[in-house]
Amino acid sequence: MGSIDTGMQVAPEAKPSAGAVSKLCAKDLNFHYGSFQALRGISMEVYDKRVTAFIGPSGCGKSTFLRTLNRMNETVRHSRVEGEILLDGENIFKLEVSQVRRRVGMVFQRSNPFPKSIFDNVAYGLRINGYPNRAALRDSVEQSLRRAALWEEVKDKLHQSAYGLSGGQQQRLCIARALAVNPEVLLLDEPCSALDPIATAKIEDLIFQLKDSCTIVIVTHNMQQAARVADYTGFFLLGRLIEFDSTTVIFKTPAKKETEDYVTGRFG
Amino acid sequence: MRHFVEELEQLKTKLLEMSSLVEAAIQRSISAVIQKDRSAAEEVFHNEARINDIEIEIDEFAINLLALKQPMAADLRLIVAALKINTDLERMGDLSVSIAERAMSLMEAPVIKPMIDIPHIAGLVESMVRKSLDAFVQRDADLARSVLASDDAVDSLRTACYHELVSFMEKDPQNIQQALDLLAITRNLERLADHSTNIAEDVLFLVKGIDVRHHAEART
Numbered sequence: 130m131g132s133i134d135t136g137m138q139v140a141p142e143a144k145p146s147a148g149a150v151s152k153l154c155a156k157d158l159n160f161h162y163g164s165f166q167a168l169r170g171i172s173m174e175v176y177d178k179r180v181t182a183f184i185g186p187s188g189c190g191k192s193t194f195l196r197t198l199n200r201m202n203e204t205v206r207h208s209r210v211e212g213e214i215l216l217d218g219e220n221i222f223k224l225e226v227s228q229v230r231r232r233v234g235m236v237f238q239r240s241n242p243f244p245k246s247i248f249d250n251v252a253y254g255l256r257i258n259g260y261p262n263r264a265a266l267r268d269s270v271e272q273s274l275r276r277a278a279l280w281e282e283v284k285d286k287l288h289q290s291a292y293g294l295s296g297g298q299q300q301r302l303c304i305a306r307a308l309a310v311n312p313e314v315l316l317l318d319e320p321c322s323a324l325d326p327i328a329t330a331k332i333e334d335l336i337f338q339l340k341d342s343c344t345i346v347i348v349t350h351n352m353q354q355a356a357r358v359a360d361y362t363g364f365f366l367l368g369r370l371i372e373f374d375s376t377t378v379i380f381k382t383p384a385k386k387e388t389e390d391y392v393t394g395r396f397g
Numbered sequence: 398m399r400h401f402v403e404e405l406e407q408l409k410t411k412l413l414e415m416s417s418l419v420e421a422a423i424q425r426s427i428s429a430v431i432q433k434d435r436s437a438a439e440e441v442f443h444n445e446a447r448i449n450d451i452e453i454e455i456d457e458f459a460i461n462l463l464a465l466k467q468p469m470a471a472d473l474r475l476i477v478a479a480l481k482i483n484t485d486l487e488r489m490g491d492l493s494v495s496i497a498e499r500a501m502s503l504m505e506a507p508v509i510k511p512m513i514d515i516p517h518i519a520g521l522v523e524s525m526v527r528k529s530l531d532a533f534v535q536r537d538a539d540l541a542r543s544v545l546a547s548d549d550a551v552d553s554l555r556t557a558c559y560h561e562l563v564s565f566m567e568k569d570p571q572n573i574q575q576a577l578d579l580l581a582i583t584r585n586l587e588r589l590a591d592h593s594t595n596i597a598e599d600v601l602f603l604v605k606g607i608d609v610r611h612h613a614e615a616r617t
Contacts, residue, residue, distance in 0.1 A: 135471075136605065353467055380469045382606030392469040394401070 133386035149176035151215075152314060152344045153198060153233075158212035160193055162205060167193045169368040171212075175314070180336060180345045182359035182376065184352055186396065189365040191348045195316050198346065199233035200226050216314075231258070234312035238319040240299035242291035242306075247274075247283050250291050250302055254310040269309060276342075277305035278335045297328025304335065308343075315339065317347040321354065333358050352392060356380050364388045401466050405475060408458055409534075412479050412486075415451045416530045418444055419486045422493035423526055423589060427519040429500035430582055431512060438497035438504075448490035455483045471603075478603040482533065485592040485599075489526070492585045492592075499578040499585075509565055509572050514558045515579065518586045521551050525593040532600045544597035545609070551590040558583045 153175035160168035168190045175181050175198075183191035196202045198214060200221060214221045221229045231254075242250050251270045252260075260266045270287075274280040279301040283294070291302055300320055307315060317336070321329040336345055336358045349355050355362050356376060363373040364387070372379065372388045383389045390396045422441050429438035459480045462468060468476055525544050532540040562576040562583075598610050 352469065356469075381473060383470050389470050393472050394469075 134384055135382075135386050135389050149174075149179055151175070152177040152217065153346075154213075154215040154218075155194075155198075156213040156215070158194070158197065158210070158214065160190075160197055160202065160211075161209040163207040167368055168197070171370050173363060173370055173373050175344060175346055176361065177344050178340055178342070179360040180340050180347065180358050181361045181363065182355035183346070183348045183363050183365060184350075184355050185365035185371075185391070187350075190368040191363075191365040192318055194365070194370075195318055195346060195348045196235075198314070198316055199230050199235055201230075201235060231310050232312055233314040233316060234307035234310065235316040235318065236300070236303050236307050236320050238322050240296060240303050240323075242294075242299050242302050245291060246288045247291050247294070247302060248287040251305050251309050254306060258310060273305040273309040274302075276308050276339065277301045278331060278338070279305055295328070297324050297331060300324060300328070300332060301335065304332075308339075312343065314344040314346065317345065319348055319350060322350065329354070352380070364391060366391070401462075401468075401472075404458075404462060404466070405472060408455070408462065408476065408479055411451065411455050411458060412482060413534065415448065415455060415483065415486050416533075418448050418451070419489050419493070420526060420530065422448065422490050424523060426493040426496035426500065427516075427523065429497050430503065431516050431519065433500070433504055435501070435504060438500050441493050441497040445490055445494050448487060452483055452487040456480065459483070474603045474606065478533075478599040481599045482596050485595045489589055489592045492589050496582050496585045499582050502578050503575060506575050509575050510561075514554055514561070515582060515586070518551060518554045518558070518583060521547060521554070522586050522589045522593070525551070525590050529593040529596040529600065532597060533603070536600070536604045538601055538604045541597040541600040541604070544593055548590055548594045551587055555583045555587040 151174040155171050155173050158168055158171040159166060171190075171194055183195060185191045193202060197210060198221075202208050202210070203226070210222070216224070216229065216232065221233075243253060245253070248270055251273050252266055255266055255269055260269065271280060271284075274283060279298060282298060283302075286293075291299060294302060300323075304315075304317075304320075321332050324332065333354065336347065339345060340360075347355070347358065359376045361373065362376045362379040364371045364379065364383075364385075366387055372383060372385045374384070378384075379388060380392055383392060387396075422444055425434075425437040426441045428434045429441065459476050462476050466472075525547050528540055528547075529544045531537065532544065559580065562580050565572045566576045598608075601607055601609050
């Protein structure tokens with residue numbers, strides 16, 4: 130599929146590589162669900178301590194690509210991946226999968242707390258990773274809940290069920306759970322799609338704070354959200370990465386006509 | 398989506414109405430100076446209120462689109478360019494009024510010298526205004542660039558006029574009032590050219606997504 134240029138002249142400083150260090154790098158990545166090819170030749174960089182957003186219509190491959198970044202797609206039967214994804218220069222397909230998922234955490238569209246207490250939800254990953262010291266465990270849970278901007282709301286009910294929290298709080302709890310094992314990259318798959326504007330604003334503030342310590346990749350259907358939170362944005366269409374650039378360029382002066390049509394709502 | 402596209406068309410239509418009123422005001426103010434046409438000057442004074450009203454209408458309309466439609470890419474650039482062009486056009490309307498006021502002051506005075514340079518500058522300015530607005534309507538980046546290239550010619554003519562009028566004042570203090578009026582007219586014409594340049598720069602932002610303000614090398 131060929132792309133048509135919009136004729137935009139993009140300022141050189143708007144190029145994605147300016148001052149940014151590569152954290153994840155996809156090289157000619159193809160992904161198949163059985164006979165259906167969901168990703169076609171994706172090559173791109175995810176920059177360290179930056180927020181990268183993927184946008185595109187349903188079925189464009191953005192979530193598939195996100196889930197490939199921590200090998201989540203391998204749980205799908207008859208799936209097949211070709212190409213490389215480098216995490217700090219190492220091919221993730223040659224690393225131990227549990228290590229990849231510890232380093233590259235994920236939060237899903239629907240909050241999915243375990244049927245346990247708030248404390249135990251956050252402590253779960255830490256216990257699996259062998260945290261024997263109870264005091265250290267407590268500190269770490271508090272630290273994670275603070276990083277997820279949830280501590281003040283739950284500090285007096287840590288041992289109550291996570292199901293008693295609101296949808297927005299449950300989503301931040303899932304972020305706290307993911308943060309507990311100190312991932313280097315956090316993948317967020319439409320984390321706000323079921324949340325109201327106030328809960329959404331809290332998650333967006335949280336993303337802004339977290340990028341000091343973590344690389345964040347977010348898939349969103351909400352273009353305004355991508356525009357608000359992301360430093361870089363990639364536009365996917367029919368399994369291809371059509372355009373990847375700084376968020377400002379994508380939403381102000383996109384170079385490809387398909388991107389222009391999508392962000393202005395003239396798609397299709 | 399279709400509704401938004403229609404609203405963008407409405408914004409352009411309002412801006413075109415503003416443009417034609419301002420273009421007419423400039424043309425009538427120049428006639429008032431060169432042909433000593435009193436009714437032309439009065440027409441300029443009369444139309445100023447309408448220009449001011451449309452400026453507010455366009456601003457409000459564009460701000461509502463920004464607030465309610467969250468425009469992106471080309472739509473965003475169109476609305477931002479429209480807001481800026483609107484401000485330039487309103488200032489151009491004010492400058493036409495200033496020129497018409499000076500024309501009224503010159504109406505009864507004996508002519509100290511035949512007008513050669515002012516019609517020349519006025520012709521250049523009218524052409525720049527027309528081209529910058531045509532460039533907006535046709536989204537023509539080349540036409541916009543040609544406006545930027547004309548600005549220097551207006552500046553040099555205005556400087557030449559300035560020196561000539563100063564020498565008239567030095568020769569005979571009786572000339573001072575008239576020469577000051579003519580100086581104000583040339584200064585206002587030059588400002589009109591500057592506003593046309595601004596519009597041409599906004600057209601380049603709209604069409605090409607580039608900002609050429611204060612960067613002479615990027616203008617070509």
